[in-house]
Amino acid sequence: xxxxxxxxxGMHCASxxxxxxxxxxxxxxxxxxxxxxxxxxxxxxxxxxxxxxxxKEAVSxxxxxxxxxx
Amino acid sequence: xxxxxxxxxxxxxxxxxxxxxxxLVSAWIFTIPLVIIMFFGRIFNIELLPERLxxxxxxxxxxxxxxxxxxxxxxxxIRGLISFYFSMDSLIALGTIIAYLxxxxxxxxxxxxxxxxxxxxxxxxxxxxxIEARARGKATSEIMxxxxxxxxxxxxxxxxxxxxIPIRDxxxxxxxxxxxxxxxxxxxxxxxxxxxxDESMVTGESMPVDKKKGSPVIGATINQDGILYVKATxxxxxxxxxxxxxxxxxxxxxKIPIQKLADKITGIFVPIILILALLAGVNWxxxxxxxxxxxxxxxxxxxIACPCSLGLAVPIVIMVSxxxxxxxxxxxRKGEAIQTIKEIKYVxxxxxxxxxxxxxEVSDIYSLVPEKDLLKIAASLEKLSEHPIxxxxxxxxxxxxxxxxxxxxxSRGRGLEGIIGKKKIVIGNATLxxxxxxxxxxxxxxIREFESNGKTTLVISENGKAIGTIAVADSIKxxxxxxxxxxxxxxxxxxxxxxxxxxxxxEIAKQVGISEVIANVLPEDKAxxxxxxxxxxxxxxxxDGINDAPxxxxxxxxxxxxxxxxxxxxxxxxxxxxxxxxxxxxxxNLSKVTFRKIKQxxxxxxxxxxxxxxxxxxxxxxxxxxELAMAFSSISVVTNANLLRRKKI
Numbered sequence: 001x002x003x004x005x006x007x008x009x010g011m012h013c014a015s016x017x018x019x020x021x022x023x024x025x026x027x028x029x030x031x032x033x034x035x036x037x038x039x040x041x042x043x044x045x046x047x048x049x050x051x052x053x054x055x056k057e058a059v060s061x062x063x064x065x066x067x068x069x070x
Numbered sequence: 071x072x073x074x075x076x077x078x079x080x081x082x083x084x085x086x087x088x089x090x091x092x093x094l095v096s097a098w099i100f101t102i103p104l105v106i107i108m109f110f111g112r113i114f115n116i117e118l119l120p121e122r123l124x125x126x127x128x129x130x131x132x133x134x135x136x137x138x139x140x141x142x143x144x145x146x147x148i149r150g151l152i153s154f155y156f157s158m159d160s161l162i163a164l165g166t167i168i169a170y171l172x173x174x175x176x177x178x179x180x181x182x183x184x185x186x187x188x189x190x191x192x193x194x195x196x197x198x199x200x201i202e203a204r205a206r207g208k209a210t211s212e213i214m215x216x217x218x219x220x221x222x223x224x225x226x227x228x229x230x231x232x233x234x235i236p237i238r239d240x241x242x243x244x245x246x247x248x249x250x251x252x253x254x255x256x257x258x259x260x261x262x263x264x265x266x267x268d269e270s271m272v273t274g275e276s277m278p279v280d281k282k283k284g285s286p287v288i289g290a291t292i293n294q295d296g297i298l299y300v301k302a303t304x305x306x307x308x309x310x311x312x313x314x315x316x317x318x319x320x321x322x323x324x325k326i327p328i329q330k331l332a333d334k335i336t337g338i339f340v341p342i343i344l345i346l347a348l349l350a351g352v353n354w355x356x357x358x359x360x361x362x363x364x365x366x367x368x369x370x371x372x373x374i375a376c377p378c379s380l381g382l383a384v385p386i387v388i389m390v391s392x393x394x395x396x397x398x399x400x401x402x403r404k405g406e407a408i409q410t411i412k413e414i415k416y417v418x419x420x421x422x423x424x425x426x427x428x429x430x431e432v433s434d435i436y437s438l439v440p441e442k443d444l445l446k447i448a449a450s451l452e453k454l455s456e457h458p459i460x461x462x463x464x465x466x467x468x469x470x471x472x473x474x475x476x477x478x479x480x481s482r483g484r485g486l487e488g489i490i491g492k493k494k495i496v497i498g499n500a501t502l503x504x505x506x507x508x509x510x511x512x513x514x515x516x517i518r519e520f521e522s523n524g525k526t527t528l529v530i531s532e533n534g535k536a537i538g539t540i541a542v543a544d545s546i547k548x549x550x551x552x553x554x555x556x557x558x559x560x561x562x563x564x565x566x567x568x569x570x571x572x573x574x575x576x577e578i579a580k581q582v583g584i585s586e587v588i589a590n591v592l593p594e595d596k597a598x599x600x601x602x603x604x605x606x607x608x609x610x611x612x613x614d615g616i617n618d619a620p621x622x623x624x625x626x627x628x629x630x631x632x633x634x635x636x637x638x639x640x641x642x643x644x645x646x647x648x649x650x651x652x653x654x655x656x657x658x659n660l661s662k663v664t665f666r667k668i669k670q671x672x673x674x675x676x677x678x679x680x681x682x683x684x685x686x687x688x689x690x691x692x693x694x695x696x697e698l699a700m701a702f703s704s705i706s707v708v709t710n711a712n713l714l715r716r717k718k719i
Contacts, residue, residue, distance in 0.1 A: 009082070010146075012086070012199070012203075013157060013158040013159070013377065013378045013381070013382075014158075014336050014377055014378050014380065014381015014382050014385075015156070015157040015158050015336055015337075015339060015340055015377040015378070015381060016157045016158070017336075017381065018333065018336045018337040018377075018381065019150075019155040019156070019157060021337075022155070022337060023155065034323040034324075034325065035323065036322045036323040036385060037381070037382070037385065038206065038209075038210060038322060038382075038385050038386065038389050039319060039322045039323070040082070041319075041323070042323060043320075043323055061153060061155070062153070062155040063146055063149045063150065063153065063155065063157075
């Protein structure tokens with residue numbers, strides 16, 4: 001299991017957060033996703049095969065940007 | 071690094087508010103004249119513009135409002151529509167664009183011109199966002215303050231020179247110099263100097279704490295009146311403050327059960343509204359054959375729906391509540407605890423370190439051999455253990471030299487054994503003596519006397535004979551009595567659980583006002599006792615988080631004492647940074663008012679959408695009224711959350 005903490009730019013409403021969560025959950029191997037619109041960040045838990053780039057891509061698909069990931 | 075990121079967050083918050091403000095001013099500069107030409111004509115029958123020029127002029131004035139000042143919304147909304155990740159913006163974008171297009175269409179067909187309306191919708195939307203962003207800034211302000219609490223610079227001694235360095239260059243072992251009024255850069259130990267330190271920002275404790283050589287200090291607290299020389303012991307993400315921040319941050323993305331439904335609905339809300347708007351429009355056209363009316367209804371449905379109030383209802387309250395808690399040193403880790411706490415029947419306290427200070431001291435010695443010899447034997451054996459009672463005895467004996475011990479053995483929760491010289495020594499409580507068949511006749515009276523005064527006793531035996539007993543007293547924390555009294559008054563069943571014998575335990579319980587005592591419990595059995603209590607009601611367990619972990623896990627709500635400079639992150643649903651029992655009362659009260667606020671917010675958010683959407687579908691709401699209602703509902707949810715701050719905990 002791997003855990004990523006990400007900061008996301010551009011989310012300003014609750015449905016944005018729901019979208020980001022939905023998109024991240026679709027990434028193969030991702031088990032748990034939690035996004036806080038208020039803190040502009042989220043956590044992604046998943047198998048070791050999950051790559052940071054996949055997470056970035058999933059977020060940008062919804063129209064927002066990952067500003068930091070670790 | 072950490073710090074840098076946090077500053078960015080509040081900066082982006084500020085720039086967001088500023089951004090909305092600029093858009094708001096520009097949007098209304100165009101929209102107000104628009105309103106004047108649109109409505110004055112109708113109300114006062116004054117024709118400001120010739121009829122045939124009206125539509126083109128409105129189209130020109132409305133254009134920048136929607137497509138320049140509202141561009142970020144339109145862009146993100148359209149992107150959402152294309153990628154199927156619909157958001158709030160998709161609704162507004164669609165609503166305003168459709169309305170604007172009616173204006174263009176009206177140049178060619180006979181159709182009502184909604185383009186002026188679309189500018190008004192956008193202007194109101196922007197205004198609503200601005201007010202919401204400000205209220206949200208207020209809601210997050212305490213957390214932001216916490217994030218920015220850390221010191222930026224440290225003054226350290228390098229060689230013989232005092233130099234100022236950025237905090238990220240600080241290393242463990244650095245000698246920091248902190249002058250009166252300055253922030254202590256990071257966690258450490260005082261090596262020289264005396265002062266009082268204000269720790270209220272991290273522990274909630276309002277009285278300054280005295281520090282002298284050997285005292286631990288917490289980073290980000292403020293030195294009051296003396297110069298302190300402090301050796302840095304923890305830096306970066308290992309510090310007390312970093313742990314607190316981590317706790318508070320992770321609580322923000324915790325979902326609480328009551329939120330699940332709202333979250334689910336938020337996720338599917340926008341597509342449902344899109345379909346609903348389409349159906350409503352088509353339906354109205356089918357029955358009335360009035361395209362203008364149908365478009366008006368569809369636009370009203372699009373702009374009245376408010377996923378924000380639904381999605382923000384819970385997290386915004388958690389945000390305000392976390393901020394309030396952090397100010398008092400109460401860190402709610404698991405949002406679920408907020409919901410569970412109101413069902414609690416029992417509040418179970420661990421004794422040592424929770425009700426008492428956890429720093430026992432030797433109070434009485436009764437010895438059948440010379441007292442010095444008794445202490446020497448006891449201390450030599452206890453030196454090998456790390457139990458608080460062992461530390462007390464070692465401290466009392468003040469030996470320069472210890473006797474050699476072989477065959478050392480610990481019986482958990484009961485005592486110690488070992489061989490000194492050729493003598494077999496057993497030190498421990500009555501249970502252990504019974505197990506080893508050591509008679510206590512000669513000292514039994516003394517033991518009873520000590521224990522009925524609330525002291526813990528241990529027996530020292532040599533080759534199967536008791537040679538004395540040492541009593542250890544652990545004083546009660548100042549606010550334990552007050553806090554437990556308050557819990558009793560709120561009809562909680564307070565229970566104390568301890569490894570101590572019944573007599574000692576009952577005396578301590580009597581002093582603090584606890585009626586139910588579970589004594590003689592081995593550390594590993596505490597969880598079992600909690601489980602037994604759970605058969606008749608939900609249990610909150612209050613412990614110091616180090617040896618109480620299983621019991622904390624077993625309980626329905628676990629409250630861990632994060633005393634001093636160490637904080638047990640994994641230990642509790644709720645962590646009390648200052649280890650005072652007053653925090654238990656405050657945490658319970660805070661959870662209760664927070665949960666009530668959450669329910670209120672969800673009620674309003676659901677209620678608003680349930681009432682407003684059907685009204686819009688029914689065609690009784692003008693699109694502008696619909697947009698006003700929408701803005702109002704999301705502002706009200708955030709403002710209501712801010713009202714939580716008025717509650718005293």
